[in-house]
Amino acid sequence: MILSKFVDELPIPPILNPRWKDQFYTYYEVNMTEFKQSLHSELNDTTVWGYEGSYPGPTIEVESGEKVFIKWINNLPDKRLLPIDYTVHGAHVDVPEVRTVVHVHGASVEWESDGYPDAWFTKGFKQVGPYFRKQIYRYNNHDRACTLWYHDHAIGITRLNVYAGLAGFYIIRDHRERLLNLPSGKYDIPLMIQDKTFNKDGSLYYPKQPEKPIPELETSIVPEFIGDTILVNGKVWPYLKVEPRKYRFRLLNASNTRFYRLKLDSGQLFYQIGTDGGLMEYPIGVKEITLAPAERADVIIDFTNLEGKNIIMTNDAPAPFPTGDPPDENTSTVMQFRVTLPLSNIDTSVIPSYMGPLPKIKEQLASKIRYLTLNDNVDKYGRKLMLLDNKRWDDPITENPKLGSTEIWYLINLTEDTHPIHLHLINFQILDRRDFDVEKYKKERIIHYTGPAIPPEPQERGWKDTVRANPNQVTRIIMKFGPYTGLYVWHCHILEHEDYEMMRPYIVIR
């Protein structure tokens, strides 16, 4: 079933209103419910899960330094929406099917409020996971202005909960950013890009079995999920009417597995101004932007003097990335911009020439170096099992950085996929990537480099919380651990990998 493109307007998620706000703190309540929503006008309404009756969830907008408390409330039905594989860690038959826990991706948060996968809770907090500590989460928002997102993180079913619709934007603003006079207000629009597949009746399709089914299991996790339809902000191939002026778009890849390599078919540049963790030092003009799951890019697109033009944002990233099939004529289309609105005011916003200092973390500051492999294994059912440093979720904690210390992690990818590796709590910087001899490493556990160190791409030169670790490469990242101690996680953000063992706890100690 192929749906027509550009027949529905791009929805812009509403801004969430707090229940309470004074000079000391802000309090929100966010309900998770099941409801029906139109994802395309040729499709029956789709049953989705969302926050506050909205998929994507409403955007939470806060000021840097604002103390925010959020009560995330599970009001979902007791029955699952999508097929569960009970052999996956933490998703066994003895735990409730419908579990949730919310993680604000990219935020620096005390561990009890970070959405630890085993801190899940059910409707009315009737049942909770072993690491559940509190009902009301606390966010100090001491990060600089940046585009974050919140999404579900429940152990063993994150891929299903996010696919069902549990994701939204969390935007931090600050004074420094305001002084830059970037496009703002209605000219500052978040774009959540996802892929899905629909059944004929409009319901969400998620596979019960991989291509080569596992006969012993009724439902089996799949090695990756690749949808045949692209949605932005919960609409299939939408269009957006724009004025002939500059806009700021906050691009987020919120797909389970699919990567995007985005371009404008007009040949125009994106002026990228921000990475995962906020503004870059200088804007860069780029023809294409690659986004792995969970990565963000803040860009300005200039529609000045393009009155009457239609511009399509396209995608040419293979799926799975980088060795899979190229996108087809459908999945190579993301959305359309129509420059049809009259200019309502003179555009005085700017693409700044400089946005602020971004000091590099010096390698000499690192007190610890960790060599961590990304591995390809096979489980007892013959399924692919991807691991971090050959360890499973339940294995003892091995990454235990000291509070305030700086570390360099070598991500040694021995698999054929690019894995977007995400660390909770901190932002890091990418040092470099370097080709190495994988076979030699597998035999002798020695890194033999076969090429020079390649600096991060221009689009990655800023604060990051998710990094693409490419096959046949060692990717090096550097970060300082803090300001909190406690239990966090690091994992691959391909949700099918994360749910099936490609996630590890780590602890920041004193």
Ligand SMILES: [Cu+2]
């Ligand atoms: Cu992965």
